[in-house]
Amino acid sequence: MTRRLIFDVSRPGRRARAQAPAAESAAPAGLPAKLIRDRKAPLPAVSELDVVRHYTRLSQLNFSIDTNSYPLGSCTMKYNPRACHRLASLPGFLDVHPAAPDASVQGLLQCLHELQDMLAAVTGMQAITLAPMAGAQGEFAGVAMFKAYHHARGDHARDEIIVPDAAHGTNPATAAMCGLKVREIATGKDGDIELDALDAALGPRTAGIMLTNPSTLGVFERHILEISRRVHAAGGLLYYDGANLNALLGRVLPGDMGFDAVHLNLHKTFSTPHGGGGPGAGAVGVASSLQPFLPVPYVEKAEGEYRWRSDSPDSIGKLAANGGNIGVLLRAWVYLRMLGREGLQRVADHAVLNANYLAFRLAEEGFDLAYPERRAGHEFVISLKRLRDETGVTAADFAKAMLDEGFHAPTVYFPLLVPECLLIEPTETESPEALDALIEAMVRIRDAALSDPEAVRSAPHRMPVRRPDEVLAARKPDLAHAPALRRD
């Protein structure tokens, strides 16, 4: 199937006439001619209907939470309540210029301040910054604060961050961006960190450790209190990658586990949309020892008034042009106000219930759990190594076949420790009926792999495209439509 680009629909002279102001009668005043374009910007010349139809049709080629189950491990693809979108889009919130005086945005600041307080409560941390615009920026803020903390104590030797081998790729990438060395430690056979490996890594160069709990293997780190004790005893700090907080919301507080800094992916646990890759928000909570180093700005309440504060002398600085992804923060505020105190634990309980039920049933059906002896968190790993050895069908093939069944594929080949793995996270918003349908689909694919492996290896067959040639894409990068850029 060949689909047209918007540039193919373009016809010189056509335009969406309702969408541009009248032409100015005079040439732009005061600007030297050499600064003015000699031809119009090479953009499509199309009608409004052309645009609406083209992009509506493109949207229909996507899977999304609104249209499909999305058991994508580590990504927490739960339902994004429409109320969050509708209310964050009220004109009183959208039409606010970032330079508007605090007195004119008290309603907005009150929401953000409440969000800070609610996030502090659910993490057990002292203070929250809402500035980071994604989880990775939250990680950057956390690790930069670790560095600032050590330096403020005159300790300049701590240039290593310890990261388990199962960690998200952003963890080591963040440590490198902060100019720290990454020290990777092994995970044991049971899915917990090897304490001996930790001891070997700890020392006077340890700035801290970055952990996800439950880990990316989907299991709770049972030695967490001991890890916390040993890292602190060595003079290091603990960073909590909150990507998996959905497993513990309201049940276990990162602060209780001994973490000094926590980032939260509001687009995961707090149900703000993924938007095809963003925008997210990566609020960070810290213990009181790190509070002086928090990025600016943050919202403060004083004498009954809310205001932005930026005057912290020891702050690691600014992370965003303005106060962060405020529209995303408002969606999280709406979600948390709807969830309320009594809803927190129900989220984690049902996310964990769904994951355990799914894991249990799949094991009954003969799938291999990576950690069969362990209780699953909100997600779990299965390995298709046995199936691959028998049939040649890989985890990637299996994932593609799931698309044909109408399910988004689980995360594949991550974590890196488990061969031919699928990381499956159903979330609490999927019904038991949806889980049963997922199990049936996976059994069907497995049976197909045994009876007609070639059909599975060439999947998908019913999607808008067949498997794309990724090698060609990387070898001869075609990143822009050349005819649209030609200058003639």
Place this chain on the structure above:
Amino acid sequence: MPFVPHTGEQAEEMLDRMGLARLRDLYDEVPDSLLRDEPPSIFPGLDEAGVTRIARERAGNNTPLLCFAGGGAYEHHIPAAIWDIASRGEFYSNYTPYQAEAAQGSLQLTYEYQTMIAGLTGMDVANASLYDGATAFAEACLMAVRCNRKSDARRIAVARSLHPAWRAVARTLLNGQGIELVEAPLDDSGRADFNYVYENVGGGFDAIAVAAPNYLGGMPDLEAWRALADREGALLVVGINPVSLGLLRPPGEFGADIVCGEGQPLGIPMSGGGPFLGLLACKAQYIRQMPGRLAGRTVDAAGDTAYVLTLQAREQHIRRSRATSNICTNQGLMVVAATLYMALLGGEGMRRVASACHARTAQLVEALTAIGGVRRAFDAPFFHEDVLCLDRPVAPVLAALAEQGILGGVDISSEYPELGNALLVCATEMRTEDDIICYARALREIVAPRQRAARNRRATSARRTKHEPDDSGQTT
């Protein structure tokens, strides 16, 4: 809890099947000392009607202001179609398109977006977005250091006329890797003074960075900057406002190596400062040092056109600590909005918007500088926004204007103390002639009553001596 679909009976059946008695048993590997029976204390939950009531009240507590502020965030008309389409669940609630077959819509759209940004900036390629203009600038600096293999300076020279928040964010992000940002101060015409840098810091830079138009509305001579970069063996990084490129010659035509910018003007609401959209484009030779996602066109197993995320070996999920950046989540939904904006406006529409913004701002500057005690800071061409100097501190003037429902601009006097009482003003195509008159009248009332009173006194004393008619109504 509003979004859990399980009936109580179903949850029990699921637990039963696993041989568990209650939900709490699901946490049997969590140490008892950590497991809470009581949830943390936050507000009790609300239904949709209840939260709607509160949200409306809060939104209502924000005072709408007639906006004459720019400085990196602009009130433009946002065509209705943009957010109708961008809010479709298929764009709003999908994930990063790692499974290409289930995301051809997002991938093709991103490819079209990359093409439009490349075309608008006159560059070869653009990425699939960064967080905002400030982080795009920081990433452009990091990228330039990686790209410039001839230099080991680990220093970037940046014009002080580039957005203060962009410079601040770049300092935060460059600091970790020991890369220094050296600022070239403003000369009398608001241009960056590189002689100062040479005299005080010396040469040797990985890149030289400037914005066109700059934060102060000035238009740098990019030909001269290209020549300077060549002489220094430095890359040229140019910050842009995408709407301005509807009218202005793009930086690619001046030989820019890397272009970064704030994409908010492309159909994205101001929303108190975010989410915005970081633009990044470069010459083809630098692609492999580019941070962030890239969509590419290829063919599928049947030989038909298909789109994928490509060159992922640059990224954190593959390269881990040796990745070009730690960025993972980007601003995907804002890319949808910007793509629809550029498609709806087209080259002609973008030219008109840019021209209208320039014309409205010129009218605004003319109207405001007619007031005593208000003058332009620089006698140089400006685009879309300009700096005014007041004869008194800016903050109380802006506060008084806000009392009258006007956001009179951005107070830049603490960011640029060398400019004195400096106010950055802007009028987009949304401002009418009446709006401008309204602002000028209000400002005159605030800054000129003393002048009027003084004139009145002079007139009165003149009348006493010369018995001339009262002209106080026409004095100001």
